[in-house]
Amino acid sequence: MTWIDQYRALARYNLWMNDRLFALVGKLDDVERKRDRGAFFRSIHGTLNHLLLADRVWMGRFTGDVERFTSRDASGKAIEINAMSQELYADFGALSRERARTDADILAWVHKIDERALSGDLSYTRGGAVHAHPLWWAVGHFFNHQTHHRGQVTTLLTQMGIDPGVTDLIAMLRDEPRAP
Template sequence: MAWLEQYRALARYNRWMNDKLFGLVGKLDDVERKRDRGAFFKSIHGTLNHILLGDRRWMGRFTGDEERFAPRDASGRVVEITSMAQELYADFDDLARERARTDADILAWVHQLDERALLGDLTWTAAGTVKPRSHPLWWAVGHFFNHQTHHRGQVTTLLMQMGIDPGVTDLIAMQAIEASAP
């Protein structure tokens, strides 16, 4: 029971933080968004693309609908992924639109999850491999949300280094904000 509520809260947190970060990053010009800042995925734009790419790959595995969540370019064509650093959307507006769409899909998906499903295994074959991998679904979902948070933390660091304060980013702060909302 607690897992379900935690994952639902993490899905809301994902959307809350993405809305916050995309709002700030959207005020930067393209040169600043794409400047190589020495991060693992080089730039703010590259890191945001990576998070979206990872989310789409996991959602395809979680839902079994690889086609729906297949990474696509701005024209809607499925893109063959050769690297997790691959840029899906060069245009920030396209990236922001697809981020919002994916966040809505994540929220819808976690609300249909049940405890029985979480206790089952998730088996998939990673790109470029032939040996299937398997983990309990609850573990894979935990990884999914942890991965987002990890890389969003990198984005907040890059913003702070630019003198842009993203404000409070704590999960527990989101709960307080939600509780005080009308």
């Protein structure tokens, strides 16, 4: 087992959980999705928007292809990011489509990286400061961040009486066919 194997499993988990959560959240009306529930990003919709925004920021850093991970409005114009709480897509259908596209990109990317790349450094500028650290730190943070905020969404759903089911990584891994 290598770091690559773990990150590939986490990318599959990201896709698996997002598919499940978006299916549940898609059954809610817009008022319920956007209701302020006292979460850090206020609502379920706000939390899911934040996750997409953060994933795209990180993927732009990881791949160097900022253009690919720039969110765009309905006319194709780039959405300027001013805050990590910014709503990218008010429409849940658009948010769902963009989430699915980004999840596919994440999965494709983890199948391109190798151990040598992970041991290298990642440098980026945030808030005028340059940050540099091993890429594996950032990738670990990336997947942990996703899990953290999806946990908030599952809590909000549970508080509404909606059971998100088993959310454990090991549950997904148990259901996957094992390689010979």
